Amino acid sequence: TKVQIGNHTVGGEQFSVMAGPCAVESYQQLAETAAAVKQSGAHILRGGIFKPRTSPYSFQGSGVEGLEIMQAVSAEFDLPCITEVMDTDDIEAVLDGVDAIQVGARNMQNFRLLRAVGESGKPVLLKRGIAAKVDELLLAAEYILDAGNPNVILCERGIRTYETATRNTLDLNAVAYLKQRSHLPVIVDPSHGTGVREFVAPLARAAAAVGADGIMVEVHHNPEKALSDGHQSLYPKQFTELMQQVTAIAEIMGRTI
Ligand code: PEP
Numbered sequence: 001t002k003v004q005i006g007n008h009t010v011g012g013e014q015f016s017v018m019a020g021p022c023a024v025e026s027y028q029q030l031a032e033t034a035a036a037v038k039q040s041g042a043h044i045l046r047g048g049i050f051k052p053r054t055s056p057y058s059f060q061g062s063g064v065e066g067l068e069i070m071q072a073v074s075a076e077f078d079l080p081c082i083t084e085v086m087d088t089d090d091i092e093a094v095l096d097g098v099d100a101i102q103v104g105a106r107n108m109q110n111f112r113l114l115r116a117v118g119e120s121g122k123p124v125l126l127k128r129g130i131a132a133k134v135d136e137l138l139l140a141a142e143y144i145l146d147a148g149n150p151n152v153i154l155c156e157r158g159i160r161t162y163e164t165a166t167r168n169t170l171d172l173n174a175v176a177y178l179k180q181r182s183h184l185p186v187i188v189d190p191s192h193g194t195g196v197r198e199f200v201a202p203l204a205r206a207a208a209a210v211g212a213d214g215i216m217v218e219v220h221h222n223p224e225k226a227l228s229d230g231h232q233s234l235y236p237k238q239f240t241e242l243m244q245q246v247t248a249i250a251e252i253m254g255r256t257i
């Protein structure tokens with residue numbers, strides 16, 4: 001299955017790169033970051049406006065105001081965009097403003113939300129839950145397909161294991177398994193998968209080598225000032241280097257970027 005997000009096709013010959021900040025914070029922040037990732041060759045702009053945060057006292061996202069920023073920056077830099085919905089009510093709010101919808105790890109088994117994004121017809125990036133088995137991810141995807149939406153992309157973003165050295169354990173077995181068991185495109189998120197800036201590039205390279213259809217990476221023009229996930233966000237310069245490395249590996253795997 002190939003999934004069209006704006007002018008970009010996920011799951012085809014091209015290795016897809018989705019990049020941008022964890023959260024949309026301001027026009028200046030998103031525009032500076034978008035300019036940098038576009039310059040380095042990213043295909044899709046990511047950025048959360050509704051943020052599922054572990055603590056209710058953490059930044060919760062900029063909501064509808066952030067959506068307007070996302071739309072403006074997406075148009076300005078000719079980058080299709082993706083943002084997360086946390087609730088069925090959020091879908092209508094973002095429907096006309098974004099090119100794809102993300103269902104986050106915490107909502108992988110929110111079955112009403114899955115059916116609703118299915119009914120929306122928008123391309124959906126479905127992230128694996130932190131304690132979900134791959135077969136449960138596939139059945140969650142089935143809810144979206146069954147609601148009449150064939151445009152589903154699976155995303156491995158790390159799971160919780162006994163290992164605490166990194167935020168999560170990126171399960172690349174799952175990528176190999178999903179590529180064999182499913183026709184849906186598979187994307188790897190090494191940012192949440194490791195939670196450590198220095199490990200994002202190595203695992204992005206591994207994702208290209210294991211046969212993923214693309215990556216989703218957090219990049220911030222000024223990570224020290226980020227309102228969420230700054231510790232795992234790449235500096236634009238690091239992202240440029242990552243793109244060069246991933247391009248070389250993708251080529252070995254028979255893909256363009
Ligand atoms: C995100 O992509 O910003 C995010 C919250 O990811 P996850 O659902 O994988 O934690």
Ligand code: MN
Binds near residue numbers: 023192218229
């Ligand atoms: Mn994040």
